[in-house]
Amino acid sequence: EYKDRTYYLIDGKNPLTYTLPSKHTRKYPLVWFDADKGYERELRYATNQNSIFVDEQQGQVTLQHIVFEMGMLMVPKEKRNLQEFLSKHPHRSLLFAEYDKIEEAVDEVEDLQIQLIAMNAAMEMDPDFAEAILRVELGSKVSELTSKELKRDLLLFAKNQPNLFIEIANDENVQLRNVAIRARENNIIKLSGDNRIFSWASNDRKLMTVPFDENPYSAMAAWFKTDEGVEVFKSIEKKLK
Incomplete structure (x- = not known):
């Protein structure tokens, strides 16, 4: 298609200038496999040649640097050989x-849709669940x-990091972990100094041992789903209300 084209450095790179290799060297091999001919052809960008293939260029060639400025390169439709060179460049x-x-518009719409889903979920979320999610962040x-x-803060979290918000909201252990943390903060349960044993704060009766190398609150969240842990969870919930 005959049109102006704009190119950009990916991964958010935007140095003041970046020079793209424009001829084949041992350090930067520039070749393109020609399916019709069945072999790789050497590429070279020359402003005085109609072809970008070395085997089709004739006479003395005039080379020119291909420079991205602030991560961007705009190529007018008149420079068709440069556009073709960039379309076949191995670094593309x-x-x-x-x-x-x-494509950018589609990506933007998808991002906005995810953001809307996250913010709607945040608006409808009950306070306990909201606290559980924000505790992961704050x-x-x-x-x-x-x-x-x-x-x-919940709405801002959903707006600014919608994917992470949705991921945390779908984690079934988030609320259970929050209950464990709140129970300790309210002196309903206590955690030993080495972060290995949870006990009732009122009588020091041991509740569970935290497996080695596990986060204690994540371990207790998992324990709450066991037969013994379910009863403790119900008791803690009553005390927190």
């Missing part, structure tokens, strides 16, 4: 890509938030 899709308005500071602050 590895170091740079062509900007596609339709830790013990969640306990100091007012209900308005909790809702605000």
Whole structure:
């Protein structure tokens, strides 16, 4: 298609300038496999040649640097050989890509849809679940938030990191882990100094031993789903209300 094209460095790279290899060398091999001919052909960008293939170029060649500025390179439709060279360049899709308005728009719509799903979920979420999710991000500071602050921070989290928000919201252990943390904060249960044993705070009766090298609250969340742990969980929930 005969049109102006824009290229960009991928992975968010935007150095002041970046020079793309424009001729074949041992350090930067520039070859393209020609399926019609059945072999690899050497590439070279020369401003005074109609072809980008070395075996089709004739006479003295005029080479020119291909320079991305601030991560971008705009190539007008008149420079068709440069556009073809970039389309066959071995670094395409590895170091740079062509900007596609339709593709970008599709990606943006998908991002907005995910953000909308996350924010709608945040709006409908009950306070206990909201606290459980924010505790993953903010830790013990969640306990100091007012209900308005909790809702605000939850919505901001859903807006700014929708994928992570949805992932945490779908983690069945998040609420269980939050109950364990709140129980310790409210002195219903206690955790030994070595983070290995949970006990009732009232009588020091041992509840469970944390497996070696596991997060204690994640371990207790899993334990809450056992036959013995379910009864303890119900008791803790009553005490927290």
